[in-house]
Amino acid sequence: MSELQAPRAAKRPSPRTHHGDTVDDPYAWLRDGDDPEVLAFLKANNAYTEQRTGHLGELRDTIFGEIKSRTKETDLTVPSRKGEWWYYTRTEEGKQYGIHCRLAADGDTPPDLGEGGPLPGEQVLLDENELAEGHEFFSLGAFTTTPDGHLLAYSIDLTGAERFTLRVKDLRTGEHLADEIPDVFYGAAWAGSSLFYTIVDESWRPHQVFRHELGGAEDTLVYQEDDERFWVGVDLSRSEKYLFIEAHSKITSEIRYLAAEDPTGEFAILGAGRRHGIEVSVDHQGDRFLLLHNDGAENFTLGWTPVTDTNQFHTILEHRADTRILDAEAFASHVVVSYRRDGLTGLAVLDFDGTTYGEPVELAFHEPIYTVYTGSNPSYETRQVRLTYASLTTPDSVYDYDLASRELLLRKRKQVLGGFAPADYEQRREWAVAEDGTRVPISLMYRKGLEPDGTAPCLIYGYGSYETSIDPYFAVPRLSLVDRGMVFAIAHIRGGGEMGRHWYDDGKMLHKRNTFTDFVACAEHLVKAGWSAPDKLVARGGSAGGLLMGAVANLAPHRFAGVVADVPFVDALNTILDPSLPLTVIEWEEWGNPLENADVYQYMKSYSPYENVTAVDYPAILAVTSLHDTRVLFHEPAKWIARLREVATGGPFLLKTEMEAGHGGRSGRYDSWKEQAFALAWILDTAGATG
Known part of the structure; x- marks a missing residue:
């Protein structure tokens, strides 16, 4: 046991003092992941853990077999409409990772899912299994297509350290462009041929937004956040009309916006800008920005501001002490509000005629406890809202809520194999x-x-x-x-x-x-x-x-x-x-x-x-x-x-x-x-x- 627990006296740091308190940390030497002694400590502990749990080997194999046998290994997600395509991800038995595909759109109803295998006429955009080959770890970060569907920007991490390499693929030819950007963070956003992305500092804080022009040799720094309490992200609105740079701390937000048709222009600050303790989120809808904020509203309030004057605020939903508004998503003819009440999540839909908003219609669910949240809704002009519902006993269920009929249309419920029946369980x-x-x-x-x-x-x-x-x-x-x-x-x-x-x-x-x-x-x-x-x-x-x-x-x-x-x-x-x-x-x-x-x-x-x-x-x-x-x-x-x-x-x-x-x-x-x-x-x- 000594190799698992003995302090390394030679590596023991000097005691530190904070507020008159002397701090002696005998195991601080374990911080250095490049130190051979530290790696030996970790490996020795792995061996010890395996020794102490070796009697569970058969049970572990049995449980792995149960998880595998209950999972439909060859399967696919319900396709989501964006532009002229249905996008989806599928898995194949024996393969570790997903395969991202699309199918030419014909109507507004998702294509039949069949048995979960490849759909007729599909185009494979990205096979994660091919990208992961030869690597112990693989993670996909960004995955976003241009509004015209011609180009795909995606990023990959091969170590688990969350530093990604950003690449661009021409979906018309299947070839990768020469553009490749190392050490980026999650997410990316298109505006024409401009690709926006974020970079982290030495403390792993995303603090810079860059613009990359396809084929360009040097990228342009668009924004840098110097306050170490804040991190930044960049996104394109669902309407594809505006780019947003959002700077957040744990309790404060600031948003900048720019018309996507002018990607080399200057971002403007939304409203009053950064105010300590005030959090804001934004979406674009027609001639206005939809805003969710907590200024004088602990559980947040929803309103809008004209694009031409973001200092005007018009309330849509007042603050409620019993309801925490979590999110508001803007579409051409409606708004979807995610909220929390009595310890449960909920969704409400407000019609929008271009000028005024209707009363919120809350979607009803009948289990005593459950979870519901919006799913993939990339299309701004849609007349249906994709959502996912689940409970402790009900597998993930994908619905489309039809705005005209007010019906919930079940598109898919996750199939659990091996004789699973919800009625066998209680919650x-x-x-x-x-x-x-x-x-x-x-x-x-x-x-x-x-x-x-x-x-x-x-x-x-x-x-x-x-x-x-x-x-x-x-x-x-x-x-x-x-x-x-x-x-x-x-x-x-x-x-x-x-x-x-x-x-x-x-x-x-x-x-x-x-x-x-x-x-x-x-x-x-x-x-x-x-x-x-x-x-x-x-x-x-x-x-x-x-x-x-x-x-x-x-x-x-x-x-x-x-x-x-x-x-x-x-x-x-x-x-x-x-x-x-x-x-x-x-x-x-x-x-x-x-x-x-x-x-x-x-x-x-x-x-x-x-x-x-x-x-x-x-x-x-x-x-x-x-x-x-x-x-x-x-x-x-x-x-x-x-x-x-x-x-x-x-x-x-x-x-x-x-x-x-x-x-x-x-x-x-x-x-x-x-x-x-x-x-x-x-x-x-x-x-x-x-x-």
Whole structure:
């Protein structure tokens, strides 16, 4: 065990001082991913983890087989109309990645999907399997065609480090142009023969927008964001009339716009520009811009401003205390509003006659808990709205909402093979009570007939940061747990956005502990209500949800049999103290700035998992990370596991590092299923559900 846990004395850094507090970090040497000793540490831990979980090899293979056998491997998405083409992506049995295709459009009804294989007359635009050949990792970033459909711009990442190479393909000839741009970030936007893209700085913050002219030797810097709290993106409106450069911090937005017919012109600032604490999003519709903002409206309000005078604002939807407006998408004859109310998502449609807006028509769904969101809607002139609906028991279902008939037309429901029947499962919503009396929703799924008698194993999942909501969603791998008698629960804790903007505000900055105590309250509720018992309850979360896992393991180790922490943000204080690390300065508006504020420093120190490991029995812990992760660096879980082994009792404490992957783990679908099978087998074993 010494090679897994012993500090390297020669590499131990000098103690640091913050706000009069001396910080000694014996495992800081693990930050250097190029150090042979660090790589040896990671590989030794991988070997140790495999040794401690070797008895689960057969179960892992079985679960992988279950996921594979339940998945229709040769399949395709419902085509979306853009211009004169239907665009879609399909998969083939035995292949890891998607194949992007299009089909000449004939009418407004999507073509028959057949059995999921190639459609007659299709044109293959991009085969990810060919691009990924010979590489351990592959990720597609940008994928956007010119409005006339002649050219495709796409970008690829072959390491997981989220630095992409941008390429251009002529879809008329099938040949690639000589244009190739390295080290770009996600996304790209066309305006005529001009291609706009973003570049990141040394802290992995997208801060520059460039314009590339096809065949040009030198690209033009269009915009640079020097405020380190802000990141930028560039996009073309659905109407294809305007380009937008959006600069965002965690709490502030600024938008610039330019007519797409004049791509070499100067971008203008929309409205009053940057105002601290004011967030804005924009879309274009006819003679106006559609604006969503939170100026004096905690849950946001929707309105419009004339293109000719963006300082005028005309309200369409007033602020509502019970409804958080999430998004508003503009089309030629309607607006689609995405919202959240009572812990559930919703969609509303407003007709638009070119001058005035009709009353919002809310789409009705009848399951007690569900998720609904807009799908691929690239066409501005459409008379149908594509949306996706799912619940814990209903597979992803693609609908078109017909604006004339007000009907929902089911285009496709994800086919789950192997005898799956939704009627064999149940879902429900329950409410825990937090320390301060706040009611916290929990979504549950289990096999029909399971009784809450305290004997069932349970997996409870949580996130709770960035206003990101974990809505009730369907997942094939989860069936391998539930079919073995496990209950699956989602804790909709503060720090997320499930109950509106206040739900987020009450779980960030100096209120962050609410996220952790809410999760513990949800775990306690599941036990009190008979859905599980502490020796059968496993917690799971990833990224910022991994911070949650580390914090609750410190707060209430006796409440859980095991914890799975995926790419976990468990060295939060040290990371947020170091502005040289990727994304740290951006994060100060989420967590606070402990460099300048002693209260923030002490508060973060009180919950940061790495600093708060104590000499008590902890549950079994599995931490999973990736060497090339740029969002949560691999050293965070490595340091955390090392400290757990040094200080705590209980466990075991296992670290598994993907040596060829990034924040999202392995990239191919079969590789991803194998990684899921590894984690699910460990969960079942830890919860005592492998019988």
